[in-house]
Amino acid sequence: MHMPTPSQSRLLALPVQLLLILAGAAAMARAEELAEQPPITRPGCPDKCGNMSIPFPFGLMPGCFREGFQVTCDHSVDPPRAFLADTDTNRITVTDSDASAASDAAAYPGYTNTSYFPVELVDMSADRSQARAYGPITSGCSTNSTQYRFQTQAMTLGNGITEGPFAVSQTLNVVVGVGWRVDVAVDGSTTLACRTGTKRELAARNGSCAGQGCCEAALPPGPEYGSVAPGLVVADENARWRSSPCSYAMVVEKSRYVFSTPDLYGDTLLLESFPVVLDFAIVGNASCPAKGQRPPPDYACASSNSYCVNATVGLSGYALSYVCKCSEHYEGNPYIANGCRDIDECKFPDLYYCSSKGICKNRPGGYDCPCKPGMRGDGKLGQCVEKFPLVAKAVVGIIGGISVIVVISFLVLLHKERRKTREFYEKNGGPTLERAKNIKIFKKEELVPILKESNLIGRGGFGVVYKGTLGKEQVAVKQPISASLLENDQFANEVIIQSQVIHKNIVRLIGCCLEVGTPLLVYEFLSGGSLDDILHSKDKKPLNLDIRLSIAVESADGFAYMHSKTNTKILHGDVKPANILLDDKFVPKISDFGISRLLAGDKDHTGKVIGDLSYMDPVYLQSGLLTEKSDVYSFGVVLLELISRKKATHSDNNSLVKSFLEAHNNWNRATELFDNEIVVAEDLELLQNLAGMAVECLNLDVDQRPAMADIAHRLLILNKSCRSSVLGR
Numbered sequence: 001m002h003m004p005t006p007s008q009s010r011l012l013a014l015p016v017q018l019l020l021i022l023a024g025a026a027a028m029a030r031a032e033e034l035a036e037q038p039p040i041t042r043p044g045c046p047d048k049c050g051n052m053s054i055p056f057p058f059g060l061m062p063g064c065f066r067e068g069f070q071v072t073c074d075h076s077v078d079p080p081r082a083f084l085a086d087t088d089t090n091r092i093t094v095t096d097s098d099a100s101a102a103s104d105a106a107a108y109p110g111y112t113n114t115s116y117f118p119v120e121l122v123d124m125s126a127d128r129s130q131a132r133a134y135g136p137i138t139s140g141c142s143t144n145s146t147q148y149r150f151q152t153q154a155m156t157l158g159n160g161i162t163e164g165p166f167a168v169s170q171t172l173n174v175v176v177g178v179g180w181r182v183d184v185a186v187d188g189s190t191t192l193a194c195r196t197g198t199k200r201e202l203a204a205r206n207g208s209c210a211g212q213g214c215c216e217a218a219l220p221p222g223p224e225y226g227s228v229a230p231g232l233v234v235a236d237e238n239a240r241w242r243s244s245p246c247s248y249a250m251v252v253e254k255s256r257y258v259f260s261t262p263d264l265y266g267d268t269l270l271l272e273s274f275p276v277v278l279d280f281a282i283v284g285n286a287s288c289p290a291k292g293q294r295p296p297p298d299y300a301c302a303s304s305n306s307y308c309v310n311a312t313v314g315l316s317g318y319a320l321s322y323v324c325k326c327s328e329h330y331e332g333n334p335y336i337a338n339g340c341r342d343i344d345e346c347k348f349p350d351l352y353y354c355s356s357k358g359i360c361k362n363r364p365g366g367y368d369c370p371c372k373p374g375m376r377g378d379g380k381l382g383q384c385v386e387k388f389p390l391v392a393k394a395v396v397g398i399i400g401g402i403s404v405i406v407v408i409s410f411l412v413l414l415h416k417e418r419r420k421t422r423e424f425y426e427k428n429g430g431p432t433l434e435r436a437k438n439i440k441i442f443k444k445e446e447l448v449p450i451l452k453e454s455n456l457i458g459r460g461g462f463g464v465v466y467k468g469t470l471g472k473e474q475v476a477v478k479q480p481i482s483a484s485l486l487e488n489d490q491f492a493n494e495v496i497i498q499s500q501v502i503h504k505n506i507v508r509l510i511g512c513c514l515e516v517g518t519p520l521l522v523y524e525f526l527s528g529g530s531l532d533d534i535l536h537s538k539d540k541k542p543l544n545l546d547i548r549l550s551i552a553v554e555s556a557d558g559f560a561y562m563h564s565k566t567n568t569k570i571l572h573g574d575v576k577p578a579n580i581l582l583d584d585k586f587v588p589k590i591s592d593f594g595i596s597r598l599l600a601g602d603k604d605h606t607g608k609v610i611g612d613l614s615y616m617d618p619v620y621l622q623s624g625l626l627t628e629k630s631d632v633y634s635f636g637v638v639l640l641e642l643i644s645r646k647k648a649t650h651s652d653n654n655s656l657v658k659s660f661l662e663a664h665n666n667w668n669r670a671t672e673l674f675d676n677e678i679v680v681a682e683d684l685e686l687l688q689n690l691a692g693m694a695v696e697c698l699n700l701d702v703d704q705r706p707a708m709a710d711i712a713h714r715l716l717i718l719n720k721s722c723r724s725s726v727l728g729r
Helices: 006-036 390-427 444-450 488-500 531-536 545-564 618-623 628-644 656-665 667-673 681-697 708-728
Strands: 071-074 081-084 090-100 112-118 121-125 130-134 137-142 147-157 166-168 173-178 182-185 192-195 214-218 231-234 246-253 275-280 306-311 321-326 330-332 340-342 361-363 366-368 456-459 463-470 473-480 509-513 520-524 580-582 588-590
Touching: 081 121, 137 231, 147 166, 147 231, 173 182, 173 192, 182 246, 192 214, 231 246, 321 330, 444 463, 444 473, 444 509, 488 509, 531 580, 531 628, 545 580, 545 588, 545 628, 545 681, 545 708, 618 628, 628 656, 628 681, 628 708, 656 667, 656 681, 681 708
Parallel strands: 246 275
Antiparallel strands: 071 081, 090 112, 090 147, 121 130, 130 275, 137 147, 137 246, 166 275, 173 214, 173 246, 182 192, 182 231, 306 321, 330 340, 361 366, 456 463, 463 473, 473 520, 509 520, 580 588
C-alpha cells in the first residue's frame, strides 16, 4: 500500500480546510442576515405555526400575545394550521337545513343541524394591522326540482357584548353571489346586496361577475362588521336543478374569487375556501395618548420608531381603539420593542430613486443622494450636472462679488436696524420690564402683521386698537398715536400696574412690544365692545334693568379691588363707559390704565391733568390731587348713564350731572331722566336708590363721598333684592 508523503498529506488537507472556512463564512453570513431581520414577536416566544409567521400581538403561548390575539396551532395536519383561539367568540357557525323551492330554511325548515368551527387564519400582518382568514360561504343545493338543502355559514368576531379586536374590512372585501337567478344579502338583512340572473346560458362569461350567473357588491357602509353571514335566496324557477344544482353567497377578499362558468354546474365550490380580510386594533376604551401625554401602562405601540392612529374596530364600530404604525422610512412590527427598523432605501432603487450620477447613502429615517465628485445638484431629483466651465466660473465670480457687496450692505443695514431696535427696547424700559411678572415681551415681527387698517377696531385720544390672533388666542393690540403722547414712565407705569391686577372684571394685559418707537400693548380681546357702544350706538339694542344693574355691580367690584384689595393702592383716573369693556355675556371688564398712577409715598399729585372732562372730578380738576374718591365721582356719572341711557356731554348748557342733580332735588321730576325702557312701577324704588347712590358719588365734598367698596356692597344688595322681587312676581 502506497502511503502519501508529508508534503502530499498537506496538499490533501487543503481542500478540507478550505471547505471548513467556506462553511464558517456561510454560517456567519447567515447569522448576519438573521440579525438584520427585525423581530416579529417577543423574546423567547415561538413565531411560527408550520410555515406561517405569527407576529405579536398574535401569539401561541401565555405571555406571547395580547388579550384577544391568542392563536392555536394544529400540528395534527401537515403543514400545521393556525386558528384564532377562543371558539366561543371567534368562530364559524355552520347551519345545515333543507327547504322548499323559493323559500329560505328559516321559513320552511325540514331539519336543522348547527355546528361550530374555529376561525382559520391564512396570514397576519402587524405593520398593516390586518389578518386574513377563511371566510363564510353560504350554499343552496337542489336535491330535486322542489327541494333545497341549505348550508348557512356565519363568521362571528367577539361575543356580541364586549368589543373584540377584529372586524371584517369594509373596503378590502366584497359580497359575491354565484348561481342561476339568486338574491344575495349580508347578515341576513332584507337589503339586497346583489342579484344574479340569466335566461341564456351564453350570457355568463368567464372572469365577469356583472350579474349574469355571478354578481359582486361592496359591503354596505356603516360600522365595522363584527360578524358576517352572507344570505342566499333561490328563485322560484329552477329548471336547471339537474345540471346546476348549487348556488352560493360569500364574503371574500377583493379579486380573490374569479368567476368561471363551470362554477354554475355541479358543486365544486363546496370544497373551496376563500380568504376574507380582517382589520384588527387595540380595543377596550383605548385611544392614542394626546401629544405630550404619558402613554398608559399597557400602551401597545412599543417600538421607538412607531406612531399611533385612532381607529374604530369592533362589533359596533364605535369602541375606542387604535392601531400602531411604523414611522415613515421604517418597517417591521410596531407592537414590539425595536420592531420598527430603518429601511435601507438604497436596496430598493425602484421605490427610492437615486440618479445614476448620484451616490445613494442610507441614514436613519431616510436616505441621501449627493452627486458624484465633479458634479452638483440633487441626485434624488435627477439634477446632477457638470460643474461650470472656466468662463462660467468667471461670470459666477463677478456675480458672486456683486452679491458679496450686496450682502455686506444688507448686513450693515441689518446691524443698524438691530441696534435701533435694541435702543428702542432699552429706552422703553425693557431691562426693567423683563423682571415684571405675568408680562410677555413680544418681538416686533409677531405684532406687525396685526397692525393693518382692516384689523382696526377702535380709535381714541390715546391711540388706535387692532384686533388680531396670536397663536390660538384673539387679542387686542393698542398702538399709541405717537411717541410724544406716551411718556416712557407713563408706559412703564401702565404695564407695571396691570401686571399686578388679576381680577375677573379687569382686562388682562398679556404683554407688550418694546422694539418700536411707540411701544405696543397686547390685551385679551372682548367681543362685546365698550359700555359706551352698548348705551349710545345708533342701532341700540334692548338692555333690561337686570343687565344694567349686573354691569354696575361687577364694574364697582373691579374698581373696589383696585382701591383696597391690592398690595399697593391703584387708581384709574379715567373712569368712563368707553373704558368698561364687555364680553358676549355682558360681563364688564375695566380697561385703559394709561393715565393712572401707582401711588407710593408722597407721589400722589400730578402736574398734568389727563382724562375726559365729562367724567372728571371737579376737585381733581382744580387741585391736581388724584384720589380714590376721584374714581368714585366718575363712577357716579357712569351710574347716571346706565339708568338714563344719555351721554354725559360736557358743556355749560348740556351736562347730564347738572340736569340730574337739579331733577333729584325735585323728587317729582327725577323720574323724567330715567330711560323709558326700564321705567316700570315695580322698579321705581330701585331706580331711585341707584340715582341716590349716584348723587352721593357726585358730592363736591370729597369726604362725603362713599368708598368704592361700600358702593360695590350696596349695589350687590340691590341686585339681590331685584332678583328676589323678579322671582316673586
